[in-house]
Amino acid sequence: MSGDGLAANTRLLHHPYTPPPGFAGTTVPMHKASTIFFPNMAAVRNRDWAFKSTYTYGLAGTPTSYVLEERLATLDGARYCLLAPSGLAAITLVNLALLKGGDHVLLPDNVYQPSRDFVRHALRDFGVTCDTYDPLNAEDLAARITPQTKLVWLEAAGSVTMEFPDLAGLLQVCNARGVRTALDNTWGASLAFRPFALHTPDGAPLKLDVCIHALTKYPSGGGDVLMGSITTCDAELLKAIKLRHLQLGLSVGMNDVEAILRSLPNMALRYAAQDQAARNLAQFVATQEAVTQVLHPALPNAPGHAHWQAVCGAANDDAGAAAGIFSFVAADWNAQQVDAFCESLQLFRIGYSWGGPISLVMAYDMEGSPARHRLASRHVIRLCIGLEDVADLQADLAQAFAQVARHTP
Numbered sequence: 180m181s182g183d184g185l186a187a188n189t190r191l192l193h194h195p196y197t198p199p200p201g202f203a204g205t206t207v208p209m210h211k212a213s214t215i216f217f218p219n220m221a222a223v224r225n226r227d228w229a230f231k232s233t234y235t236y237g238l239a240g241t242p243t244s245y246v247l248e249e250r251l252a253t254l255d256g257a258r259y260c261l262l263a264p265s266g267l268a269a270i271t272l273v274n275l276a277l278l279k280g281g282d283h284v285l286l287p288d289n290v291y292q293p294s295r296d297f298v299r300h301a302l303r304d305f306g307v308t309c310d311t312y313d314p315l316n317a318e319d320l321a322a323r324i325t326p327q328t329k330l331v332w333l334e335a336a337g338s339v340t341m342e343f344p345d346l347a348g349l350l351q352v353c354n355a356r357g358v359r360t361a362l363d364n365t366w367g368a369s370l371a372f373r374p375f376a377l378h379t380p381d382g383a384p385l386k387l388d389v390c391i392h393a394l395t396k397y398p399s400g401g402g403d404v405l406m407g408s409i410t411t412c413d414a415e416l417l418k419a420i421k422l423r424h425l426q427l428g429l430s431v432g433m434n435d436v437e438a439i440l441r442s443l444p445n446m447a448l449r450y451a452a453q454d455q456a457a458r459n460l461a462q463f464v465a466t467q468e469a470v471t472q473v474l475h476p477a478l479p480n481a482p483g484h485a486h487w488q489a490v491c492g493a494a495n496d497d498a499g500a501a502a503g504i505f506s507f508v509a510a511d512w513n514a515q516q517v518d519a520f521c522e523s524l525q526l527f528r529i530g531y532s533w534g535g536p537i538s539l540v541m542a543y544d545m546e547g548s549p550a551r552h553r554l555a556s557r558h559v560i561r562l563c564i565g566l567e568d569v570a571d572l573q574a575d576l577a578q579a580f581a582q583v584a585r586h587t588p
């Protein structure tokens with residue numbers, strides 16, 4: 180149909196101009212869509228919702244999200260990647276795709292609590308049972324695997340208590356029993372270690388089935404975006420997870436995808452800077468009279484330190500790599516003193532999450548947590564290090580410790 184006889188709005192909507200190919204710039208072009216046009220009906224019939232050889236509908240992605248997925252797959256050393264609306268959505272999606280009524284799932288005793296809550300409450304309603312295991316003890320995991328166990332979650336390190344698990348030992352147990360494994364690798368951001376290249380101490384490769392990240396943390400780096408990713412090397416698993424993803428109607432906004440594409444190239448620099456600052460501050464916190472435990476896997480006395488060294492130390496330099504986050508316990512502090520410490524801080528803001536530019540503090544009451552037995556008190560204070568100058572942060576911590584000491588009878 181010639182455009183000449185058409186009304187102005189129709190001509191604008193069906194404008195024939197397409198820009199010349201060959202444009203190149205620093206950023207990935209932004210493509211937003213719910214509807215995606217097909218050239219003909221054969222293309223509709225041949226659409227590929229699983230492996231990104233074509234486009235189908237906004238829920239299955241656009242060129243912008245395809246690019247982010249490919250970059251994240253490369254970072255993890257995986258073949259496939261799928262984006263989810265948050266880190267927690269990535270976790271729940273894996274559970275919903277891989278588990279069914281009658282199955283049993285195992286979680287580390289220090290697992291991210293909303294992940295445990297989903298399994299214990301939501302999945303229980305669908306007939307899935309769960310149990311926790313000690314992530315520092317592969318024999319404990321082995322003893323808890325039953326014929327119904329269809330998935331074992333791993334988390335390195337625990338996001339509040341920071342124990343680095345015996346990843347090699349745990350994977351060896353699961354691989355030997357043929358049980359699928361999924362790792363929450365948010366802490367390592369695939370910079371501290373490569374999740375799909377893990378091996379035994381004598382170099383035998385270990386199989387990990389699925390890796391998830393809360394991109395909300397380091398990949399975003401801004402404290403302003405929620406997103407998650409799921410990676411795998413297994414095409415059948417990718418299909419199963421992607422099918423559930425479509426059935427649940429999960430999608431991510433392309434503005435958020437663009438924000439992460441912009442932050443990703445500087446993530447390694449931020450990660451290293453926040454790691455260094457966190458280690459300096461963890462050492463400072465360890466010198467404080469009130470402090471009983473400093474929970475940072477790179478510190479020699481922390482639970483899981485040897486496992487951290489084995490997995491994160493060798494691939495880099497002797498110092499290894501770690502996220503810029505740690506916790507501490509002041510065993511003699513009561514709940515009021517814990518609150519007073521958090522509220523005395525001026526630069527550290529009270530808030531959840533990590534990996535952003537502003538340093539954060541959060542207090543956790545671990546009573547009732549299966550990880551409580553490794554702690555000197557029920558109260559744990561977590562510090563997430565941002566991008567402020569480390570001397571300013573140290574001075575802030577020092578004045579908060581002094582405030583609590585002043586008001587301690």
Ligand SMILES: Cc1ncc(COP(=O)(O)O)c(C=O)c1O
Pocket residue numbers: 265266267268291338363365366392393394395405406407532533
């Ligand atoms: C270890 C870990 N996994 C997953 C999540 C969930 O990420 P999101 O906040 O994007 O849902 C978090 C969030 O704090 C986390 O700490």
